[in-house]
Amino acid sequence: MEPSTLGILTLYALLGIALLTLWLRHQAVLRQRERMRDKMGSLQGDLSDTSQRLDLLSRGVDTVLSETPEVHGLLDAHKSLESAETLLFEQGVNVSSSESCAIATHAAKTILQHYPGLVSDEGQKEVIPGLLPLVERLDAILNEAEMQAEDLELNGDEHRRLGELFHGIDRIIRASDFYRQAHSLSAEDAEALKALATIQREEGDVETLDHSLERLLAIDPDDVAVL
8 A cells, every 4th residue: 555545544544533532522512511401400490499489488477577567677687787797707808997896886776776775664675576686696796896885886875775685685794884885975874874783783793883873872862762
């Protein structure tokens, strides 16, 4: 066989092998595309089913809470706490001290919107159901961010009301901190100081209790009930 003929046959053989390889790869790509199409169809079905379930759940929540709008409003507080946790701890970006305080302050004020601190006919300050678990989350945020009452941009009344909420979940140290800050900002408001004195009496902290009672009597000398 002539060398030129052998060379041509070899070239054809190589071209045939190359074409066969390309065809096999093409078939593999087609099979992979079919598998992906099947998976996408299955995923789309799952997403559609999940969407329907979430819609049903959402409508169910709206129906259940339709007669208790004050509880339904707690969803806003939940979203605010979620945002605070994300911004402060989950972004992987350093947040300045002032920004951290502003974020925590916004979350605290959102909670306070649902606790005006009003006294009921029974003489108790009402806390709507579902609020205290959100207060626990706020306490966890403040702990992780290493914040104290003075770090939040709140007025005296707001500090006192937050102190009452922390007191309600037995965060005694946190409650005392907020009561002190409330008294510092509103020295003539005896409520925070009375609450602080109650904690000091329960804790057996006689020295600081005496100091608190002296300040209470300075505010209202006729209020002997504080003794």
